[in-house]
Amino acid sequence: MIALTIADIATIVGGEIAPGVDATLVIDGSVQTDSRLVEAGSLFFALQGEETDGYLYAPAAVVRGAALVIAERPIELDAPVIVVSDGVAALADLARAVVTRVRSSGDLTVVAITGSNGKTTTKNMLGAILSRVGPTVAPNDSFNNHIGAPISMLRISFETRYLVVEMGASHCGEIAHLAGIALPDLAVVLKVGLAHVGEFGGVEATQAAKSELVTGLGEHAVVVLNADDERVASMAQLTRASVRWFGLGTLADIRATHVRGSATGTSFTAVTPEREMTVQLRIVGEHHVMNALAALTVARELGLDLADSVAALEGMHRAERWRMEVLPAPSGAVIINDAYNASPDSTAAALRTLVQLRPALGRSIAVLGEMTELGDASAEHHADIGRLAAALGVDELVVVGSAARSAHDAAAAVSEWTGHTAFVDTPDLAHDLLDAWLRDGDVVLVKSSKSAGLRFVGDRLAGVSA
DSSP: OOOEEHHHHHHHHTOEEOTTOOTTOEEOSOEESSGGGOOTTOEEEEOBOSSOBGGGGHHHHHHTTOSEEEESSOOOOSSOEEEOSOHHHHHHHHHHHHHHHHHHHSOOEEEEEEOSSOHHHHHHHHHHHHTTTSOEEOOSTTOOSTTHHHHHHTTOOTTOOEEEEEOOOSSTTHHHHHHHHHOOSEEEEOOOOSTTHHHHTSHHHHHHHHHHHHHTOOTTOEEEEETTOHHHHGGGGGOSSEEEEEESSTTSSEEEEEEEEETTEEEEEEEOSSOEEEEEESSOOTTHHHHHHHHHHHHHHTTOOHHHHHHHHHTOSOSBTTBSEEEEOTTSOEEEEEOSOOOHHHHHHHHHHHHHTOOSSSOEEEEEOOOOSOGGGHHHHHHHHHHHHHHHTOSEEEEESGGGHHHHHHHHTOTTOOSEEEEESSHHHHHHHHHHHOOTTOEEEEEOOGGGOHHHHHHHHHTOOO
């Protein structure tokens, strides 16, 4: 975080400094909400979470070196304390103030990304491209909610040239809140799909939530939209910003042709008004082409050289840990570990990639767990995925956990399918089944939401330690 005195911070967050604190003390360390991540000089926000209370971990944060604690009630510590009425609001206020100060004093460009799928991959692609040009801050993992996104913003300094912010949401209003903190110069909307549909209450509500990113943009901003997604394309009517397009069709400012996928990556030709260029991603899955196009469209709008941007993309060896991560297994099988996030759309795309990579001698095997946050339609969405696996001709299907069982039942009911399906209750049982079953040449997709725990099954099958 940029250097601020305790007095400055207290004013920004509307808090009360504990008695005896030297308000002139300067704080310039990292900002954390997890006491385990605190280091010397950190600012620790003791937030109330769904499962625990950060207030209880404030003493541990001080032991680890926290130089300042912000809490929602008084606490006696061997470190300065600021007491606020709402810790989450204080975190947002601090992030907003820091972004505003850096923007007014430096050369900061803020890029915000939202969409039902592909946010983290696109964020990483943009991070790879922009870091070649100047100091760039992009969030770790999927720090895209009302807590993670502000923490990512607070990593900037006056030397930061680019800030890439990933904006996720499970309720309407959350993206508008984050956009009001970051005030993006460029905004990217990737896709409107079924992720979190249970939380939103329907795909129309999901569309409205994603559109919050573009409705608040000013006329000097730029919005980058997916021309191939009708729900995203309609957002062009909702913004005062200039619109740029990416996609596979001819209306896109940057489009892709000659898309080809293999077990070693994905290739396509990027076509811009100025030139064409072959792109060879080391990331598996043709659906990642759209993420690459979005990143290249932003880069073009920023005036960056296409060849340099392509080189940055080609240098990425994976999208992210546990996202279409290709791992060789001791059995001779290839594991595609994609079990960090899952929605009906992303699972369908992963299944199509699996079938596309079906080996000549081995088997295509899909290991599927629960796709969370689908609401009352969860069982039917899982059943649709089971039927899709059968229709695509997946050789073997292993469904893990009772919440995903309808995928197994639906696949088993497809009479013309020549493959097989098995159901197991736990990730450990899935591992034991597959460990004894896999052979040289098999390609195995492991796909589920994070809470299902299948990503560790993929790691264990590949002999990779977490």
